Amino acid sequence: MISIIVPAHNESSVIARLLGQWVSNLASDQIGVVVVCNGCTDDTANVARRFGSTVQVVETDTARKTHALNIGDQVSGAFPRMYADADIVITLDAIQALARRLEKGDVLAVAPTADIDLTDCSRLVREYYGIRSRLPSSREGIGGSGVYFLSEAGRRRFGQFPDVIADDIYVRLQFKAEERETLSHVKSTVFPARTIPQLIAVRSRTYAGVLEITRRFPELSVNRSETNDRTLIRLFRELRLWPGLLIYCYVNILARLRAVIRSRVKAAVWQRDGTSRRTLSAGSHS
Helix, strand or coil: CEEEEEEECCCCCCHHHHHHHHHCCCCHHHEEEEEEEECCCCCHHHHHHCCHHHEEEEEECCCCHHHHHHHHHHHCCCCCEEEECCCCECCHHHHHHHHHHHHCCCCCEEEEEEEECCCCCCHHHHHHHHHHCCCHHHHCCCCCCCEEEECHHHHCCCCCCCCCCCHHHHHHCCCCHHHEEEEEEEEEEECCCCCHHHHHHHHHHHHHHHHHHHHHCHHHHHHCCCCCHHHHHHHCCCHHHHHHHHHHHHHHHHHHHHHHHHHCCCCCCCCCCCHHHCCCCHHHHC
């Protein structure tokens, strides 16, 4: 059986969109889902419970994603094991394809490729993702798709999830390039920030996560992926791309500066993007 762990903090507007992809499928008996509601003050737990016995709901007062992941690991005993953000969408067919890839045994971690849904995004955000789609980082699933899948041997690579901002980056760096794989033909749908200010906030958190892991786990730096720098320089040779490139650079430079500043503040508060979690209509839950 495939084990799926979904940490969820106030995700009542989107959790049904994710779970509905799985439990309505005829093959849903092949999966076991643990939704860990951490520090929720909304109806996330009740929404998740409506999906029946396929979904086990666990609640904790501690609003921390890595704490929820550790609880999920304690509850789940099956492998392979998938960790999925509550605000993405991935089909059961895609999950099974990822599991089959792990079964071959030559890689320990797999992920889908992110399919960025730009519906209702501003023009500037679209320009940003137009550039991002040309960069090596867009082809990295562990840290971009909201999903990563580990074999039993892969999960043994580390102990409990440490209290870090970027659990996905921490997981990716546990593995050498040849030990992990992003499947280009398997997709998860990711809903990005709709506005540039929110996108900058999201990117700031990402950079803060990278800074934290670099500081706390310097030994993991040997497993870093290819950087975007060379590709960006090459893209600047095409004048037609300059508007998008300027937006891309503006967002990331400002986000990196904010991350550096906030990383020096002992009790920095990181807010997630709310524009990608708009309340769904009743028809969207079916």
